[in-house]
Amino acid sequence: MKPREVSPYKLNLFLQCARQYYFEYLDPQISPIKREIKKKRPELEMGNCVHDSLTLFFKKPLEERTRQTMSTVFKNVWEGPKGELWGFNSIEKERQCYREALVMLKRFLKNENLNPSIFALPVSPPGKSFDDYKKIPFTEDLELGGKIDRVDITPEGSLEIIDYKTGKEKDGTLQLMVYVFLAEGLFNKPVSKASYLYLKSGGWKSIIPEKILHEKARKEILEIVDKITIEAEWSPNISKLCAYCDYIDFCPAKEEAKEFIK
Ligand code: SF4
Known part of the structure; x- marks a missing residue:
């Protein structure tokens, strides 16, 4: 089934494990009670x-x-x-x-x-990040959503996005590009830079979202959406990430998956 909306979290969940995505969004028994199932971490x-x-x-x-x-x-x-x-x-x-x-x-x-010259911040901390989740139309029948940590503005009037990370450094920048699309859609201004700031190390990872990156990211997002749309098996993908999966007790591969829980 084609999703009506995707966010970095949703795209990533599907790429990590289709079965986990199914539990979270589609399983008629599990999905409606996911808030009760999810553990505080x-x-x-x-x-x-x-x-x-x-x-x-x-x-x-x-x-x-x-x-x-x-x-x-x-x-x-x-x-x-x-x-x-x-x-x-x-x-x-x-x-x-x-x-x-x-x-x-x-x-x-x-x-x-x-x-910094701050242009936008979340409006409702502490503890209500849901209120800061924003959506924009991406295609005729697909919305893009997410929550941006901070948007600064340059003297030239373009925007810079900062995404704070408290976990390990990772390679992918698709999340940043989703925020670029979001900020451009929400604020109607160009984005000249988007960065992760890794708070543990103090390291920055930045992209300059030129036209070619927009095209590449748009294609990548739509390809993942196509994969979700035609997915039929929803197979478990066992990995060390199973240790953080809230649905492990319901997973058909739970015995193998539990090997990753120390
Ligand atoms: S336990 Fe692992 S394989 Fe099973 S749904 Fe969760 S992430 Fe996927």
């Missing part, structure tokens, strides 16, 4: 807290963008219903994630421009 929660802290930090006036402000903002963001409810099975795990997050934020303060 400490690393994911930590990442959300870091993203929300950076957004709230940049909503402060420049003179308040200090180390003290960042610590206070982060502490307040973290003081949600943490503990086991959020996947932290021990106080040690929670403290470890807290420390890791704080190191990333301090590195950011030390190395990055704290006075």
Whole structure:
């Protein structure tokens, strides 16, 4: 079945494992109750807290963008219903994630421009990223969606997209190109640069989205959508990523998949 909408998450889920995609979006028994099935993951929660802290930090006036402000903002963001409810099975795990997050934020303060010309930020942190999920028409019967972490504007009037990453560095840039399409559709301005900022290492990975990249990304997105549309088997694709799959207990390959859970 052809999806009516795709996002970087959805495209990636299908590429990782068609069966996981099926559980999430199509399985008549599992998909309607996926919110109850999905587990809270400490690393994911930590990442959300870091993203929300950076957004709230940049909503402060420049003179308040200090180390003290960042610590206070982060502490307040973290003081949600943490503990086991959020996947932290021990106080040690929670403290470890807290420390890791704080190191990333301090590195950011030390190395990055704290006075960028910000054009757009998420409107609703902490904890309501769903409200910042935006969609644009991509083809006649397909929408493109996603949530952009930060958009800056250059003196020439073009946009620069920044996507914060709290996990490992990866190669693909399709996610960035989806955000380029989104920003151009939402704000009606050209995008001159789109970057991942890896908060653990402080490394940047940037693309200049020229016409040829637009064409390549458009083709790639539509090819994945075509594959989803004609997929019939929804076969499991067993890999180390099974360890993070919320549907492992329902998976026809669960015995093999569970080998990846330490
Ligand atoms: S457990 Fe692994 S193979 Fe099974 S659905 Fe999840 S990701 Fe796919």
